Each structure stands twice: as structure tokens, then as C-alpha cells.
Amino acid sequence: MTFTVIRPGLLTTLQDLGRHGYQRQGIVVSGAMDSCALRIANLLVGNREREAVLEITLAGPVLQVQDDTLIAICGGDLSPSCLGQRLPMWRPVLVRGGTRLEFGKARSGCRAYLAVAGGFAVEPILGSKSTYLRGNLGGYQGRALQKGDVLAFGTKSIFATRLQETLRQTASMHPDSPFSTTGWRVSEEVLPAYCHNPTVRVIKGRQFEAFTEESRHHFFSALYQVTSQSDRMGYRLQDVQGAVLNVSQRTELISEAVTFGTIQIPPEGQPIILMADRQTTGGYPKIAEVIAVDLPVLAQLKPGELVRFCPVDVVEAQALYRMREMGIERFKQGISLEG
Amino acid sequence: MISIIPMGDTALVLEVGHTISEETHRRVQAVVQRLDQQPISGVLEVVPAFATVTVYYDPFQIAYTELRDRVEAALQGLTDVELPPSRIVEIPVCYGGEFGPDLAKVAARNQLTPSEVIEIHTDAEYLVYMIGFAPGFPYLGGLSERIATPRRDTPRPVIPAGSVGIAGQQTGVYPLETPGGWQLIGRTPLRLFRPEQDPPTLLQAGDLVRFREITAEQYQVIKEETP
Numbered sequence: 203m204t205f206t207v208i209r210p211g212l213l214t215t216l217q218d219l220g221r222h223g224y225q226r227q228g229i230v231v232s233g234a235m236d237s238c239a240l241r242i243a244n245l246l247v248g249n250r251e252r253e254a255v256l257e258i259t260l261a262g263p264v265l266q267v268q269d270d271t272l273i274a275i276c277g278g279d280l281s282p283s284c285l286g287q288r289l290p291m292w293r294p295v296l297v298r299g300g301t302r303l304e305f306g307k308a309r310s311g312c313r314a315y316l317a318v319a320g321g322f323a324v325e326p327i328l329g330s331k332s333t334y335l336r337g338n339l340g341g342y343q344g345r346a347l348q349k350g351d352v353l354a355f356g357t358k359s360i361f362a363t364r365l366q367e368t369l370r371q372t373a374s375m376h377p378d379s380p381f382s383t384t385g386w387r388v389s390e391e392v393l394p395a396y397c398h399n400p401t402v403r404v405i406k407g408r409q410f411e412a413f414t415e416e417s418r419h420h421f422f423s424a425l426y427q428v429t430s431q432s433d434r435m436g437y438r439l440q441d442v443q444g445a446v447l448n449v450s451q452r453t454e455l456i457s458e459a460v461t462f463g464t465i466q467i468p469p470e471g472q473p474i475i476l477m478a479d480r481q482t483t484g485g486y487p488k489i490a491e492v493i494a495v496d497l498p499v500l501a502q503l504k505p506g507e508l509v510r511f512c513p514v515d516v517v518e519a520q521a522l523y524r525m526r527e528m529g530i531e532r533f534k535q536g537i538s539l540e541g
Numbered sequence: 542m543i544s545i546i547p548m549g550d551t552a553l554v555l556e557v558g559h560t561i562s563e564e565t566h567r568r569v570q571a572v573v574q575r576l577d578q579q580p581i582s583g584v585l586e587v588v589p590a591f592a593t594v595t596v597y598y599d600p601f602q603i604a605y606t607e608l609r610d611r612v613e614a615a616l617q618g619l620t621d622v623e624l625p626p627s628r629i630v631e632i633p634v635c636y637g638g639e640f641g642p643d644l645a646k647v648a649a650r651n652q653l654t655p656s657e658v659i660e661i662h663t664d665a666e667y668l669v670y671m672i673g674f675a676p677g678f679p680y681l682g683g684l685s686e687r688i689a690t691p692r693r694d695t696p697r698p699v700i701p702a703g704s705v706g707i708a709g710q711q712t713g714v715y716p717l718e719t720p721g722g723w724q725l726i727g728r729t730p731l732r733l734f735r736p737e738q739d740p741p742t743l744l745q746a747g748d749l750v751r752f753r754e755i756t757a758e759q760y761q762v763i764k765e766e767t768p
Contacts, residue, residue: 228672519600
């Protein structure tokens with residue numbers, strides 16, 4: 203049960219929900235940029251939701267499928283296909299052995315998540331299979347996939363085995379099709395509010411009041427472009443009007459912890475949003491923090507896209523968070539009935 | 542009084558102090574010890590820095606206001622906490638030569654000889670205020686002003702792991718190969734980041750560090766013995 207990498211794509215790495223518990227030792231958390239897509243992809247193939255999947259960036263890989271394999275692809279639509287036929291997303295798909303999984307044009311979003319039933323059989327490091335590229339840590343040999351890599355799978359759950367059997371029967375009725383899939387898919391309520399040029403909700407940051415009144419107002423009315431200097435560590439934004447954000451008094455900040463979604467403003471005045479591979483601590487003033495439910499939306503932005511920020515408070519953000527988690531709980535219960 | 546401030550919807554920050562001082566550091570350590578000993582359900586991680594402690598949590602398990610109250614209650618009577626004595630960690634360093642290409646410059650800038658720089662650097666005891674920036678990177682306090690040296694004008698694209706450097710009033714050791722602008726005075730054969738061990742880093746916040754001078758031969762021997 204393997205994938206062989208025929209073409210690696212732009213940046214394909216193994217990611218799970220991240221390496222938690224070691225930030226006090228300076229260990230970068232990493233993990234999926236779009237954790238929601240990762241969790242759903244895993245649940246669709248009967249994995250634990252924190253299992254490692256392939257995070258595929260913009261230009262996806264070509265993978266040789268050895269045996270019949272139960273997969274799910276969630277997140278950005280990077281045109282997944284098999285023998286020229288488009289593969290459906292957000293549902294379990296049984297792909298025939300001996301075929302090739304390919305990705306094409308990025309139709310929407312930036313990152314797709316490919317889960318296989320049983321997960322990927324790599325050794326966890328500090329409790330996680332996530333790849334931290336700058337530290338050559340975890341994942342597949344601490345690096346992005348390369349041509350010729352062979353990825354082995356772990357042991358499937360009973361749910362996956364049953365689902366695979368059902369899909370095999372469906373497949374036998376359509377011998378010409380390279381894959382078969384279910385009649386059901388993830389309900390809309392669970393999906394992140396993906397959109398092109400989104401407005402992202404934020405909570406005011408620890409140093410929000412340190413900015414000039416003009417900068418505080420400007421931050422919430424400005425249109426920012428995601429620059430090409432954006433990666434898993436952080437997104438560098440550029441104000442489309444060229445305006446800069448200023449603090450009232452320039453003081454040296456004492457370094458402290460930062461997190462996924464922290465928006466910091468370095469002296470040149472253009473925001474940086476810290477993402478999955480952020481360092482654990484930082485010393486720039488933090489103007490805002492992106493709320494957790496909007497991080498998947500952010501994770502799907504491509505360089506060149508535009509983003510705005512709008513303020514919410516912690517109570518509202520956490521109500522949205524609980525709603526999402528309850529949706530995922532309902533989905534989990536529903537799926538156990540389907541299997 | 543410790544202020545509690547939300548950092549987004551999945552973390553909160555405890556403001557223990559506003560300066561970098563040993564006293565603030567001890568209070569930070571006391572807060573971490575208290576929260577480690579009395580874990581609150583829903584809290585995922587407690588991360589100390591110079592003057593703050595950040596608490597990461599799952600808002601599906603505990604809401605911000607409830608967590609704030611629980612943390613406040615947990616920190617009652619904090620002054621009584623006794624901290625265990627600091628661990629002293631000795632770090633062997635081979636100074637100068639190819640391992641410390643900036644040693645002569647640091648000496649010249651401070652009107653010292655290279656051996657005087659080494660003597661001053663090995664004479665002090667350094668407090669690990671916090672770990673951050675990179676896996677296992679210690680922010681050390683206690684560098685003598687006599688060898689303080691500004692960063693290089695042009696950062697080096699690659700600094701080997703184990704390099705010991707000076708940047709302004711700070712000294713430190715690079716755990717991973719990274720680019721950087723520190724003045725390099727030597728290198729240790731020890732690994733500061735060792736993901737296969739628990740804890741995965743040589744140093745922890747609160748440790749005391751002493752540097753000891755070793756020869757190039759001793760460097761090779763220790764390097765080969767270090768797993």
C-alpha cells in the first residue's frame with residue numbers, strides 16, 4: 203500500500219495538527235495551514251482527525267497509486283484527477299490501483315489536503331508527523347517530497363475497511379471508471395467560509411493601543427495584498443495604497459510568545475501574519491490576532507489576493523469556534539452511521 | 542498584580558512584569574511552576590518569556606472568562622512558591638580559529654586580547670531567561686559589558702549549529718544552522734536541540750550556563766561522543 207512520487211509538485215509535505223507541548227523549548231508547532239480541511243479529510247477515510255496527510259501547495263504532485271486506495275481530498279481545489287477524470291472533493295474516493303493521481307490548475311484556494319485510509323507510516327517526532335522544513339524535522343525525512351519517494355500507509359480502521367468494500371462493489375458496476383465514490387459528502391455547515399479576497403475577523407492585539415489613532419483606523423479600512431514573500435511561516439502583506447502603520451512611540455518590546463494568526467507590524471509598517479511554521483516568540487508590536495475559525499480561510503489565500511480585517515471580540519470569536527466544533531462533532535456522528 | 546489579557550481566542554497572556562530582570566524572571570518561573578502543578582482542564586501549553594507567561598487553550602473546552610477566573614484563583618498567594626535551585630549547565634566551547642572567526646574583531650573593538658575575551662566570557666554565569674527564536678535557543682543574561690559588541694553589518698547566510706556568538710549585550714548559542722548577524726567567537730560540540738530526547742533541548746528557562754574553554758582536539762572527542 204504505497205504512493206510513489208512521480209512528480210513532487212511545488213511544495214508537498216506531510217502535516218498533522220502540529221507539534222504541541224514544546225513551545226517553551228522553542229520548538230516550532232508546524233502542522234497543517236488549514237487544519238479544518240485536514241481534520242475533515244481524515245474523518246472521511248476513517249482516520250483519527252489528527253492523522254498526518256499530504257499538504258499540497260498550488261502546483262500539486264503526480265502520485266503512482268500501487269493498490270486500490272481509499273482517499274479524501276479537502277481544502278483548495280487544485281484540480282485533482284485520475285486518468286483524466288476529475289476526482290470529487292470533500293468525500294471518500296476509492297482510487298483504483300495502478301493508476302496515477304494528478305493535480306492541475308489551482309481553481310480555488312492554495313492548499314489541498316490528501317488523506318489516505320490508515321494515514322502515512324512515518325515515525326512521529328516529539329509526538330507529531332508534521333514536517334518543519336527549516337529544522338529538517340519530522341514528516342518524510344524532514345523535507346518536502348521529491349521524485350522517487352515512496353510513501354507507505356498505516357493500518358486502516360474498521361470503518362475504512364467497510365467503506366472500501368462498499369465502494370469496491372460500486373466500482374465493479376463501473377469497470378471503466380478509475381475511481382468510485384459515495385453519494386454523500388460533507389455538509390456545508392462544516393466547511394470553512396472560504397472566499398476570494400476575504401474579510402478576515404480579528405481580535406485587537408496586545409499592542410493595538412500603542413499604534414497612532416490614524417493607524418488604528420487605517421488597519422480596519424485598508425486593503426492588503428498577500429505578497430509573494432509569503433509561506434508556511436508567515437504572510438507578508440502590502441497596503442495597496444502604500445500607507446504604513448505607525449506606533450505612537452517607538453519603544454523596544456520585550457520578546458514574548460506569538461501564535462498562529464498573530465499580526466505583527468515590523469518598523470517598515472506593513473503587516474506580517476504568522477502562520478503554521480512561525481517561531482514561538484517575537485518582538486514586534488502585535489496589532490491583532492486572526493480568530494481561529496478564519497485561519498483556514500487565510501491558509502487558502504494565494505499571493506496576489508487581497509484581504510481586509512474586521513474586529514470582533516473574544517466572546518463572539520469563541521461562540522463561532524464552538525459552533526464550528528459542534529458542527530464537526532455532528533459530522534463525526536453522521537459519518538459513523540454512513541460507514 | 543498580574544494582568545491577564547487575551548491573545549486572540551486561543552491564548553491569554555499573563556503580564557508578570559515589564560522589564561528584563563532576575564526578579565521578574567523568578568516570578569515568571571513561579572507562575573509556570575504553579576500552573577504546571579495545578580493544571581487547568583482545557584489548557585494545552587504554558588509558555589514563559591522574559592516578563593510574560595502565555596497560556597494556550599482550547600476554547601471548546603473552556604471559555605476565556607472562565608479560564609481567566611481559574612488562572613486568577615490558581616495564582617493566589619503566589620509569593621509563597623519556592624523555586625527549586627537552578628541547574629548549572631556547563632557548555633564546552635572551542636574559541637577562535639575557524640569556529641570563532643569574529644573573536645579577533647570582538648577583542649580589537651573592546652581593546653582586549655582574544656584570550657582576555659575568552660577569560661571574560663568563561664568567567665561569568667549566565668541565566669537562561671527564556672528559550673525562543675529557534676528550538677532550544679537560550680536568551681542568556683549576564684554578558685560582561687567589557688565584551689559587548691554590536692551585530693555584524695551584514696548577516697552571514699549560514700551559521701553552523703553550535704556557534705557561540707555575541708550580539709550587543711547578549712551572548713548565545715545557535716542550535717540549528719541558520720542565517721544570522723551575531724559575532725561568532727567559538728563553537729560547542731554539544732547539541733542544544735536533540736529531538737529524540739525528552740526534554741528535547743539541552744537548556745531550559747531558569748538554568749544557569751557556564752562556558753568552559755576546550756581545545757580543537759577536545760572538541761573533536763566530545764563531538765564524536767555526543768549522540
